[in-house]
Amino acid sequence: MGIDFPEGFLFGSATSAYQIEGAAAEDGKEDSIWDVFCRVPGAIVNGEDGTLACDHYHRYAEDAKLLADLGMSTYRFSVSWPRVLDSDGAVIAKGMDFYSRLVDELLANDVAPWLTLYHWDLPAALPGGWKNRDTAKRFVDYAVAVQEHLGDRVRTWTTLNEPWCSSFLSYAAGVHAPGETDPASSIAAAHHLLLAHGWTVQALRQADPTASLGITLNFTPAIPATRSDADSDVARRVDGTANRFFTDPIFTGAYPADVLSDLGELWPSGLVQDDDLAAISAPIDVLGVNYYTTNMFRAASPDEATDCATPHIAAPDAVQVLRDLPLTEMGWEVDPGGLRDLLTWLHTTYTGPAGTALVITENGAAFDDHADADGFVSDVDRVDYLRAHLGAVHEAIDAGGDVRGYLAWSLMDNFEWSYGYSKRFGVVRVDEQLRRIPKASALWYGEVARTGHVD
Numbered sequence: 001m002g003i004d005f006p007e008g009f010l011f012g013s014a015t016s017a018y019q020i021e022g023a024a025a026e027d028g029k030e031d032s033i034w035d036v037f038c039r040v041p042g043a044i045v046n047g048e049d050g051t052l053a054c055d056h057y058h059r060y061a062e063d064a065k066l067l068a069d070l071g072m073s074t075y076r077f078s079v080s081w082p083r084v085l086d087s088d089g090a091v092i093a094k095g096m097d098f099y100s101r102l103v104d105e106l107l108a109n110d111v112a113p114w115l116t117l118y119h120w121d122l123p124a125a126l127p128g129g130w131k132n133r134d135t136a137k138r139f140v141d142y143a144v145a146v147q148e149h150l151g152d153r154v155r156t157w158t159t160l161n162e163p164w165c166s167s168f169l170s171y172a173a174g175v176h177a178p179g180e181t182d183p184a185s186s187i188a189a190a191h192h193l194l195l196a197h198g199w200t201v202q203a204l205r206q207a208d209p210t211a212s213l214g215i216t217l218n219f220t221p222a223i224p225a226t227r228s229d230a231d232s233d234v235a236r237r238v239d240g241t242a243n244r245f246f247t248d249p250i251f252t253g254a255y256p257a258d259v260l261s262d263l264g265e266l267w268p269s270g271l272v273q274d275d276d277l278a279a280i281s282a283p284i285d286v287l288g289v290n291y292y293t294t295n296m297f298r299a300a301s302p303d304e305a306t307d308c309a310t311p312h313i314a315a316p317d318a319v320q321v322l323r324d325l326p327l328t329e330m331g332w333e334v335d336p337g338g339l340r341d342l343l344t345w346l347h348t349t350y351t352g353p354a355g356t357a358l359v360i361t362e363n364g365a366a367f368d369d370h371a372d373a374d375g376f377v378s379d380v381d382r383v384d385y386l387r388a389h390l391g392a393v394h395e396a397i398d399a400g401g402d403v404r405g406y407l408a409w410s411l412m413d414n415f416e417w418s419y420g421y422s423k424r425f426g427v428v429r430v431d432e433q434l435r436r437i438p439k440a441s442a443l444w445y446g447e448v449a450r451t452g453h454v455d
């Protein structure tokens with residue numbers, strides 16, 4: 001009974017710098033846009049921030065051992081750009097050394113380091129942030145500096161985590177740093193992020209042709225509530241800016257025609273220059289897939305008020321329709337079948353033809369955890385979530401998808417962006433004293449990682 005993953009299938013877990021490190025102003029680290037955003041009254045639940053977080057900056061050795069104890073074969077973490085380069089672009093030796101020690105500690109514990117260069121903590125000092133094309137150039141300098149220091153030991157590199165969040169959620173919906181609400185700016189940010197990705201792939205590839213390079217995208221498949229033209233069209237428009245806005249330029253070298261036409265006048269003139277799309281479509285080895293849920297939409301009736309803070313800039317008339325599915329603490333529907341269909345679509349449409357592998361770089365859930373008298377959390381709901389999604393991954397492999405690994409989000413409870421510490425995604429609990437206490441899900445998932453078997 002149960003299922004077995006192919007030999008060599010990678011199991012691991014993931015975190016990001018701002019969500020776990022703390023030490024926000026230590027050893028010469030400068031502000032990121034998240035340090036600044038957290039100071040805006042009302043931006044974060046309970047006014048919380050990542051100043052201390054899980055104190056991983058000081059507990060990294062313990063955390064590397066924890067990963068090994070749980071049987072993880074790989075660990076995806078991110079580097080904080082303003083921790084390793086100052087506002088003049090010079091290397092901050094102590095900050096860079098932190099990541100060097102972390103990598104050594106992981107390797108000593110037989111855990112392969114998987115490095116994400118950008119998980120949203122842009123240096124606050126960069127003028128205009130991602131609205132400014134120059135930020136993409138600065139990103140390449142940063143990436144090359146990190147490669148010079150860690151490239152002898154880190155074999156797997158992800159340029160960006162979820163550029164949809166760093167553009168549309170950050171510059172149009174205003175719920176992520178820097179908290180702006182201008183649709184045209186969000187399009188500029190998205191293009192400059194893609195450009196930073198493409199130029200970086202070219203630069204890292206040239207310096208080290210043997211490294212594995214990729215990008216991680218968040219996918220929220222959008223499906224229509226009915227077969228009516230209006231509902232199908234609204235789902236198509238959400239899917240266009242949420243998903244195909246990124247996959248099309250990366251794998252086909254062009255923005256999708258329907259998205260360009262939907263965005264029309266919003267698209268800033270002169271944004272895309274000669275050779276940009278050639279750089280953006282530089283071949284990659286791995287497409288990282290972050291999947292949490294699938295959303296069903298219907299079109300609003302003409303006089304119906306919709307949420308004006310929507311990041312779906314081509315679909316202000318989109319209304320989400322909840323299905324009869326269980327919800328996580330985030331209010332996200334649990335839909336593992338959506339992950340199987342997504343992987344199959346990606347393999348067929350984009351990654352298969354390009355010879356690019358798929359890895360689930362994030363999947364997991366927040367639930368209302370309760371610790372017993374010993375501090376132990378028996379999170380059967382999270383075990384069920386992980387089991388169901390691993391089953392969906394296995395189905396996608398059976399259907400011919402080239403899926404090579406699965407990384408659970410997250411290794412430990414951490415700073416959940418605008419939700420502060422109120423939402424817990426960890427398979428390991430972090431208590432008030434910052435002690436790490438594996439939950440039932442960590443013990444269950446560790447067994448899966450060691451055996452490749454899901455019960």
Ligand code: GBH
Binds near residue numbers: 161218220292362
């Ligand atoms: C990831 O973002 C991040 O990479 C990670 O840092 C974070 O901790 C983790 O997920 C958990 O949130 O918003 O109702 O329309 C995921 C961001 C989540 C954005 C799903 C789109 C769609 C559901 N995505 N969301 S909804």
